[in-house]
Amino acid sequence: MRIETLSTFPGMFDSIMGSSMMRIAQEKGILEFTAHDLRDWTHDRHRTTDDDPYGGGQGLVMKCEPIFEAYDEIAASGIGKPCTIFLSPTGEPFSEALATELSVCERLLFVCGHYEGIDERAYSLADKTISIGDYVLTSGELASMVIIDAVVRKIDGVLGDEAGAIDESFYDGLLEYPQYTRPASFRGMDVPAVLLSGNHAAVERWRREMSLERTARLRPDLIASANLDASDRTFLGSLGIGGEGCSR
Known part of the structure; x- marks a missing residue:
């Protein structure tokens, strides 16, 4: 370019x-x-x-x-x-x-x-x-x-980790989930246990839910146009946010 x-x-x-x-x-x-x-x-x-x-x-x-x-x-x-x-x-x-x-x-x-x-x-x-x-x-x-x-940063070959852009805020209409690195515990603040579990499916679901919760709390305007599936809407419902009218 x-x-x-x-x-x-x-x-x-x-x-x-x-x-x-x-x-x-x-x-x-x-x-x-x-x-x-x-x-x-x-x-x-x-x-x-x-x-x-x-x-x-x-x-x-x-x-x-x-x-x-x-x-x-x-x-x-x-x-x-x-x-x-x-x-x-x-x-x-x-x-x-x-x-x-x-x-x-x-x-x-x-x-x-x-x-x-x-x-x-x-x-x-x-x-x-x-x-x-x-x-x-x-x-x-x-x-x-x-x-x-x-x-x-969206041009092929620019980012070192090509998957990095996929996980970023707004890629799928939601804010990005929280990120952590070493140490696992610092000044009384611990990394969520699921991230240390080695259970990749559980990690992915946790990240999705944290992304949904963060978006609903900080940018509720984005929820209406986000790509949501049934489990996403169920989770939002548990937070008191239905996500009606959204589908994936």
Whole structure:
């Protein structure tokens, strides 16, 4: 996969893209990443990318001209037109399903806003406009890093344990079960006995039930659309949550 970003602060990506999973994915040749500097497409000595908003108001708005010029050049380079993503609180809510959808794209281009926003005309370039939550960030760089991380880890060969992604939160619509490692007892807190039993069937059922209980307690909104079977609904019923209308 080829991932590119267009922003006024391309150096913000150095740390996350040069560390851990992102670095390994690039070393393996699975991921190719480039952070483009929007200022490279400006034409004044101050390399201006923003201006006062029409109609007045506080803050600065990112100009559309450098964005369009940058897009034209970036999209024309390489193989295939990129799926172009803008980050905005007005966008489609980001989700695990959307991360999966983006993970099969050959090329992604993230256009990262800053300041008070982006000239509305630039959004005509967007294939998708995405929001990572109901709050406002200083920069789209941060939001794009979240999405890039969630997307790249879904690409085959990136995670060391390919089964790891299957057990994670939201994979089947539920939060992940509690995890433990050595020591078995620490400051009066013991690892659940079932995890030490060697009974794999019992361990799997315990994990499923803990996942159901955690989701019902912390994110009950997820239960209605989760993939549940009869035993899941029976367990939820024992917690006082029926899980009606859900099926596997």
